[in-house]
Amino acid sequence: FADNENSFITPTNGGNSTRQDSFFDVQSDSEVHFKGSTKLDNGITVSAKIELEADTRTGTTIDESVVMISSDSLGQIWLGGEDMATYTVHHAAPDVGIGIEQGDFVNWVAVPGAITAGTFTSFDPGDDNAKVSYFSPRFAGFGVDGSYSPDTANIGNGGGPLSAGDDDAWCVGVVYEGEFSGVSIGADIGYGVQNGDDGNAAPIGFDEVFGGVSIGYGGFTVGGGYLTRDQSKRAGQVSSDGDTWSVGVSYATGPFAVSIGYMASEREGTVANPADDELTLIQASGKYNLGPGVDLKASVFKADYDDETTAAANNNEGWGVVAGIALGF
Numbered sequence: 001f002a003d004n005e006n007s008f009i010t011p012t013n014g015g016n017s018t019r020q021d022s023f024f025d026v027q028s029d030s031e032v033h034f035k036g037s038t039k040l041d042n043g044i045t046v047s048a049k050i051e052l053e054a055d056t057r058t059g060t061t062i063d064e065s066v067v068m069i070s071s072d073s074l075g076q077i078w079l080g081g082e083d084m085a086t087y088t089v090h091h092a093a094p095d096v097g098i099g100i101e102q103g104d105f106v107n108w109v110a111v112p113g114a115i116t117a118g119t120f121t122s123f124d125p126g127d128d129n130a131k132v133s134y135f136s137p138r139f140a141g142f143g144v145d146g147s148y149s150p151d152t153a154n155i156g157n158g159g160g161p162l163s164a165g166d167d168d169a170w171c172v173g174v175v176y177e178g179e180f181s182g183v184s185i186g187a188d189i190g191y192g193v194q195n196g197d198d199g200n201a202a203p204i205g206f207d208e209v210f211g212g213v214s215i216g217y218g219g220f221t222v223g224g225g226y227l228t229r230d231q232s233k234r235a236g237q238v239s240s241d242g243d244t245w246s247v248g249v250s251y252a253t254g255p256f257a258v259s260i261g262y263m264a265s266e267r268e269g270t271v272a273n274p275a276d277d278e279l280t281l282i283q284a285s286g287k288y289n290l291g292p293g294v295d296l297k298a299s300v301f302k303a304d305y306d307d308e309t310t311a312a313a314n315n316n317e318g319w320g321v322v323a324g325i326a327l328g329f
Helices: none
Strands: 002-004 031-039 045-053 062-071 075-081 130-135 142-149 169-180 183-194 206-217 220-230 238-253 256-270 277-291 294-306 316-327
Touching: none
Parallel strands: none
Antiparallel strands: 002 316, 031 045, 045 062, 062 075, 075 130, 130 142, 142 169, 169 183, 183 206, 206 220, 220 238, 238 256, 256 277, 277 294, 294 316
16 A cells, blocks of 8 residues: 655646556565576586566566576686676665665655666666676685676677667675674675766766675664765766665564664756755565565555656655565475
8 A cells, every 4th residue: 555645646736647546556576486506526516596587567587597606715606697796795774574775665656757866775787687797705704796797788688789889887896794792794895887878868877886784683683875876977968976875773583573774865867957856765664474485574664756846747755555475485
């Protein structure tokens, strides 16, 4: 159940005449995973993972398809369609429900098309597009990681041709995982570059600095992430320059877990406009484990999207209550 801003969803007062949003919805996200692994005589392990989309509105049949080569002394190499390495090891605000960063709240409180604000604090352009990634072995809890994607505009993993333009991307990062006197600590920091043609009306080239931390003790976990983006631009263009950050705390005991978190983002938008696009989210979630692989989850959230203009069709806010069951087997 969710409620959107009335002026955003109705054609009166400059609202969006193409939107018809209901208060109640039923959604699903189903995947079938195929996994295999073998260990060679030289000690190297070769494994593969393919994720088949059972529910999709984008026409994508395969979500992730990757081959992983690993050893204790050499680390891991991933080849194929997966997230950036720095995204994979990133720490951010904990949530036991529908997620704070890249959360499903956008499925219930609609994001206006003019909003450029970000929804996560790590570098991952192109999402699961084909790339090569490396994760080093851990030394005293520290490790390095990085990825290179030759073409983030073409997210298909079927060996298709490169798209026009210089759309490659790369990232590097440092990660730490350790424990001291019962306190678990995780942290990461990284840098990423998305190349692109900055002469377009909406340039895609940018670079980002990002990091996150997670601290756990006695069932409590406190975490947060931060990202800042720099995008070259000129007057008349739309820019995604800006910052995104999240913070949250969770507590788990037995089969129960609860969390509360907050996320905010501010992006430049139209260069000629001194105002910014903004997003804020506050969310509380709960989870109850019924048995192996079976969780009941619920989230209550309030989302607010503020465009750099005052047009009703470009601004929205609302709240939602989402409950469901998560299965993994």
